[in-house]
Amino acid sequence: MTKQQEVSSDTEVVQKFSVHYGAAEGSDLDKHKMNAYDLGMxxxxxxxxxNRADDIINKQSTLELEVTAPAKEGSLIIEFALLIKSTGALEVMKYLGISLASGAVAYGSALGVAKKLRDKxxxxxxxxxxxxxxTLxxxxxxITCNxxxxxxxxxxxxxxxxxxIITQPLNSETKPTFKIEMDGEDVFRVEDDEIQDYTPLPKASLSHQKVESITANVLLTQVNFDSSRGWKMLYEGKEIAVKxxxxxxxxxxxHSEKSFTKGDMYEVALSIISKTTARSQRTEYVITRVIRHRASADRKLF
Incomplete structure (x- = not known):
């Protein structure tokens, strides 16, 4: 157990570390001040x-993060205490890049690899x-990584x-620095232009499209003969927009002399297109062909 690890009253291990924000001499950060919104965010x-890394790595809660002190002399410093409920919490810190063990991660921790990725x-x-x-x-x-x-x-x-955490609080600062310190050692540090390398994951990342073609019976509940858009159908008990x-x-x-009635049932060739990215998932429905009008003989359109 390092000098920054303590045992709490309920026997949980506490791992302490600090996050440091710095900038040019005379700046607000140099005077250990930051906009309240930026600091809170x-x-x-x-x-x-x-917590998200804990979910991904451990599939359960193995830790709890607390803020133990607002600031210290020299810049603006946030002191954190991580309550470790099981050893899985140490894996979270290691792979994210916020512990001394992070240096042992082949090809770099998440903070290091994200810096290489930038906005790609x-x-x-x-x-x-x-x-x-x-391989990313x-x-x-x-890029090869763990x-x-x-x-x-x-x-x-x-x-x-x-x-x-990194880019937004330091966006307008001159000579910005960001570092994470544990046991008096820097476990992660970026400065100057490197601050801008931490961008959100681009929207088109990990895009995937799956198309399922089926024959289905649907009720057309909304029509628009001027466009392929603006149609709706009742399918599997739900009213859904369909192209x-x-x-x-x-x-x-x-051109039919027979009336078209909304709510009639049709047998259709239906394409169900599932579009997935790292940020979202959506499903689009397309009627590629109307096969049969399921109505009485005197009302059948075809």
């Missing part, structure tokens, strides 16, 4: 980053069973937190 986002899209994360290595595939290069680190740096919550791409169907209905 930095603390909140640090907790969010640590992550197209794919490749890994092999039985190996600790992963970018637009124009590939498999756990790859999970952290490709997570939008963690990348957003890094931006809020109508069967132009021949629209033309046939428009």
């Amino acid at each position: 930095a603390i909140v986002e640090f907790a969010k980053m640590v 899209r992550i197209l794919e994360v490749k890994s092999e069973t039985g190996s600790d290595k992963a 595939v970018l637009d124009d290069e590939e 498999k756990t680190v790859a999970l952290l740096v490709s997570d939008p919550v963690i990348r957003q937190s890094m931006n809020e 109508m791409e069967d132009n021949s169907f629209m033309a046939r209905v428009e």
Whole structure:
């Protein structure tokens, strides 16, 4: 146990570390002052980053983060105490890059790898069973890193937190510095232009599209014969927006002498397109062909 580790009254281990914000002499940070909103967001986002990493690595809560002192002489310093409930918490700190053990992580911790990535899209994360290595595939290069680190740096919550912790509080400062200190040693440090390297994960990262083509019976509840958009259907008990791409169907209905009734059932060829990125997931429905109008003979459009 290091000198910065203590045992609390309920036998939990406490790991202490500090986050330092610095800037040019005479600045607010030099006088250990920071905008209240920026400071509050930095603390909140640090907790969010640590807890999210705990979820990814341990799939359970192994730690609790506390602020123990607001500032010390020399710059603006936030003192943190991490209550360690199980050894998984030490893995969180190691792989994020906020402990002395982080230096042992092959190819660098999450904070180090995120600095290399900057604002580049992550197209794919490749890994092999039985190996600790992963490959981050970018637009124009590939970066090798630890498999756990790859999970952290490709997570939008963690990348957003890094931006809020490092870049945003120091955006307008001259000669900015940011460091994390433990047991009197710097475990992580960036300064000057490096501060701008911590960007949120680009929106198009880890994009994936899956198309499922099926035949289904749907009720058309809203129509728009002037456009493929503006249509709605009742499908699997839910009213859903759908794109109508069967132009021949629209033309046939428009010129039909029989009335078109909303709410009629149709057998259709339906494409269900699932689009997933690191930041979002959405599903689009497209009717590619209307096969049959399920109505009485006197009302059938075709």
